[in-house]
Structures are given as C-alpha cells and as structure tokens.
Amino acid sequence: MNDVMEMLYLSGNDVLPGEPMARWTSLGIGGKVKALVLPHSDRSLLDAIQILREAGEKFRIMGMGTNLLVSDEGIDEFVINTSRITGVCINGDLIVADAGLPLKRLCHIVSSAGLSGLEELYGIPGSVGGAVFMNAGAYGKEVKDVLEWVELYDGGKLEKVDVKDLGLGYRKSGVGDRIILRAAFRLKKEDPEKVWAKMEEILQKRLSKQPVFERSAGSLFKRPRPDFYVGSTIEKLGLKGFRVGDIMISEKHAGFMVNKGNGSFKDAIRLIEKVKRTVKKAHGVELETEVIIWK
Ligand SMILES: Cc1cc2nc3c(=O)[nH]c(=O)nc-3n(C[C@H](O)[C@H](O)[C@H](O)COP(=O)(O)OP(=O)(O)OC[C@H]3O[C@@H](n4cnc5c(N)ncnc54)[C@H](O)[C@@H]3O)c2cc1C
Known part of the structure; x- marks a missing residue:
C-alpha cells in the first residue's frame, strides 16, 4: 500500500493516510479511512483514479462532506476529496465550474458577473459536484433547472453529458459511480445588485429557519x-x-x-x-x- 501512497503523492495529490472523516464532514462524525486524497487539478484526480484502480484499491469520492454520515469504525477504502479543484470559467451567460468549487463561492462569482439563476441555491453548503450529484435545491429551485451539461469520468473515458441524460430528480441523480469533473450552468444577465439582494434575502430565510x-x-x-x-x-x-x-x-x-x-x-x-x-x-x-x- 505504501507504493500506492507514493504514486498518489508523486502524481501531485496531497495524501493523508489514516485520516479521520470527522474532520472532513459537517456533522463532525466518522472514523479513519485508508487515506484521504486531495487532488489539485483534473490531472492529479484522473491519475489518482488510475493508480487506485490499477492497484485494485477501492475508493469513494466526496466534495465538502455536508451531506455525509460516516461510520465511526471508518472505511477501509481511499477517499478522494475534490475540494481543492476549484477553477471556474465564464463565457457570456454560460459558467463552467470545477466539481470542488464551493456552491457559495460560485454564487458570489456569478452575482459579481451580473448573472442570475443560482440565487435560491445560495447558502447550500457543499461543492458543485455534490450539488449536481444530489440535485440540490431550495426555495423552489433545483440544480437541474439551471444546469446545461456536466463532464463525467467513468474510469475509462471522459464524457460530456447533457442535463436531460443525467437522471436528475428530487435529491437524486443517475451519476452512479462516475465522477463529476465540472458542470456548466446557463444563467441570465441581470443587474448584479438585484442578484445580490435576492441572495441576501435567501440567507435571511435560512438563518431564520435552519x-x-x-x-x-x-x-x-x-x-x-x-x-x-x-x-x-x-x-x-x-x-x-x-x-x-x-x-x-x-x-x-x-x-x-x-x-x-x-x-x-x-x-x-x-x-x-x-x-x-x-x-x-x-x-x-x-x-x-x-x-x-x-x-
Ligand atoms: C446547514 C445545511 C443546510 C443544507 N441545506 C440544503 C438545502 O437547502 N438543499 C439541499 O439540497 N441540500 C442541503 N444541504 C445538504 C448538502 O449541503 C447538499 O446535499 C450538498 O449539495 C452536498 O455537497 P457536498 O460537496 O458537501 O457533497 P458530499 O457530502 O461530499 O457528497 C454527497 C454525495 O455526492 C457525491 N459526490 C460529491 N462530489 C462528487 C463528484 N465530484 N462526483 C461524483 N459524486 C460526487 C458523494 O460521493 C456523495 O454520495 C444542507 C446541508 C447543511 C449542513
């Protein structure tokens, strides 16, 4: 196993052997995993998957751990955490965000760019990848309402999948064992101040109820x-x-x-x-x- 850890490290991943999941989940519960692997780019993420598969090691993927309840006994597997892969690119009203980008950060970026559509989702903790996997939603809006496509990796090939083929429903998706690398959202031009005002209103609602x-x-x-x-x-x-x-x-x-x-x-x-x-x-x-x- 040490060879695997070394290969993961040499491919640019941070590797935390025996890391307790309690440190990485919002509930603060969860025992040790074989190693928590933190890629800093797609490249190190894809390398990590290949290394683990070739070594016959099981692994799971997580974003920011805000929807997870993990056993105190831990998991005898590797866990890949995407939270350091946080790139974003805006092209007109299309915004493409890496899986590990916090959803809240994405909302800040689009509001500054004068793009509307994510306001109701503001305040949902977690990453873009987690939000797509869960089809996260709040106040009448779900990820699937603004998502256009995602890039997925199935361990063999990368594929761009249209939102209609993702099987998104109420807090579920058909992503399965595939890994979400990035997601593209189609938004609408709007006055940044109006977008921000709506986001503040949403946070106020969350604060009063949750x-x-x-x-x-x-x-x-x-x-x-x-x-x-x-x-x-x-x-x-x-x-x-x-x-x-x-x-x-x-x-x-x-x-x-x-x-x-x-x-x-x-x-x-x-x-x-x-x-x-x-x-x-x-x-x-x-x-x-x-x-x-x-x-
Ligand atoms: C205070 C609070 C309020 C919340 N409010 C809401 C709310 O209003 N609406 C709502 O929908 N949810 C809400 N949630 C739940 C949670 O924030 C969302 O489900 C969020 O989208 C999970 O994102 P995450 O990155 O933390 O995912 P994680 O908890 O890390 O993972 C969740 C699932 O997604 C999978 N996954 C994560 N990243 C990827 C990836 N890149 N590729 C493939 N699979 C992946 C994981 O394997 C796991 O099965 C709330 C949570 C908290 C703590």
Whole structure:
C-alpha cells in the first residue's frame, strides 16, 4: 500500500493516510479511512483514479462532506476529496465550474458577473459536484433547472453529458459511480445588485429557519411526497429536541439532526431509526434519509 501512497503523492495529490472523516464532514462524525486524497487539478484526480484502480484499491469520492454520515469504525477504502479543484470559467451567460468549487463561492462569482439563476441555491453548503450529484435545491429551485451539461469520468473515458441524460430528480441523480469533473450552468444577465439582494434575502430565510451554526448535514430525510413536510411532522410527533447521546433533532428545525459535541455514528443511526419508526406508526409513511450513509 505504501507504493500506492507514493504514486498518489508523486502524481501531485496531497495524501493523508489514516485520516479521520470527522474532520472532513459537517456533522463532525466518522472514523479513519485508508487515506484521504486531495487532488489539485483534473490531472492529479484522473491519475489518482488510475493508480487506485490499477492497484485494485477501492475508493469513494466526496466534495465538502455536508451531506455525509460516516461510520465511526471508518472505511477501509481511499477517499478522494475534490475540494481543492476549484477553477471556474465564464463565457457570456454560460459558467463552467470545477466539481470542488464551493456552491457559495460560485454564487458570489456569478452575482459579481451580473448573472442570475443560482440565487435560491445560495447558502447550500457543499461543492458543485455534490450539488449536481444530489440535485440540490431550495426555495423552489433545483440544480437541474439551471444546469446545461456536466463532464463525467467513468474510469475509462471522459464524457460530456447533457442535463436531460443525467437522471436528475428530487435529491437524486443517475451519476452512479462516475465522477463529476465540472458542470456548466446557463444563467441570465441581470443587474448584479438585484442578484445580490435576492441572495441576501435567501440567507435571511435560512438563518431564520435552519440551525446554521450547528453541526448537521442538512435535511435528514427526503420528503416522501410533495405535500408531506417531514420537519413539521416530526415536531408534531413530539420529537423536536429528542436526543440520543449527543445527537439531537434540532430545536430550531425538526427536519435537521444536529451533533451537540461528541455525537457518534451509532447514536445517529439509533435516532434515525426511532424517528422512522414513530413516523411509520403514526402516518404509515416510510421515510428515506436524504443524508448519505457511508459504512
Ligand atoms: C446547514 C445545511 C443546510 C443544507 N441545506 C440544503 C438545502 O437547502 N438543499 C439541499 O439540497 N441540500 C442541503 N444541504 C445538504 C448538502 O449541503 C447538499 O446535499 C450538498 O449539495 C452536498 O455537497 P457536498 O460537496 O458537501 O457533497 P458530499 O457530502 O461530499 O457528497 C454527497 C454525495 O455526492 C457525491 N459526490 C460529491 N462530489 C462528487 C463528484 N465530484 N462526483 C461524483 N459524486 C460526487 C458523494 O460521493 C456523495 O454520495 C444542507 C446541508 C447543511 C449542513
């Protein structure tokens, strides 16, 4: 394995052997991985994938870890983190952003350029790649509404895939095991001040409703149907503030699960199961986590 680490390093990646995922996830939970690999460009990312595949090593890909719940026991695999690949290019009203660029940073860049379309997505933490993979959305807008194409790598070839062929739906995509390298968004010309004003309004809404200063991974569950509000359902069932160890249903928004300090993976799973059982019993509805669980 040391040879693999050396090859990864020599191809321009930063390599952190035995890195705990708790340091790289917004929930602050997660044990050690074989190594966290941080490419600084497409080139080192593609080299890393080739090296790992040829060595028969398993790996996963992550952006900013804001939608992940990772086992305390860690993962006996490599994890490639895209957060240092952050290039961006504007061509008229088309903006092409690298997978690791924070979505928030992208919103700042387009607002300064006088481009409108991403305002509602402002404040969603995470990277462009994570936002595409999850088809992230808020306040009536989803990534798929403004995305034009993405560049994907399947381990063999690079391909440019049109948004209509990506299988984007409510918090899901058909990206599968492929890796998103960059994404192109088609926006509209607008007065930068108007774009910025709308973005400020959106942040204000988030601040008033969400536990933005606590450790969470966003909405814990997907809405099972458009008219079923998970947060208010959980609240009405008396589970707001429900706690297992240091893991709690947020007192500010019952759709969020927060880590109050030393929360563990096991406690998070226990809390998730308890909420699912209670909702199933009361409403006959099977909740599915929006948060992605890595174990
Ligand atoms: C306070 C808070 C508020 C939030 N609000 C919202 C919200 O309003 N709307 C919303 O939709 N989400 C929200 N989220 C959830 C989260 O921010 C989004 O899902 C975000 O898009 C995840 O991006 P990420 O880079 O952190 O992805 P990660 O958590 O790192 O990864 C998520 C998934 O994407 C995959 N992935 C990441 N990058 C790539 C890539 N380059 N290629 C292939 N697969 C990749 C990973 O393998 C994983 O399966 C919120 C989270 C928090 C903490």
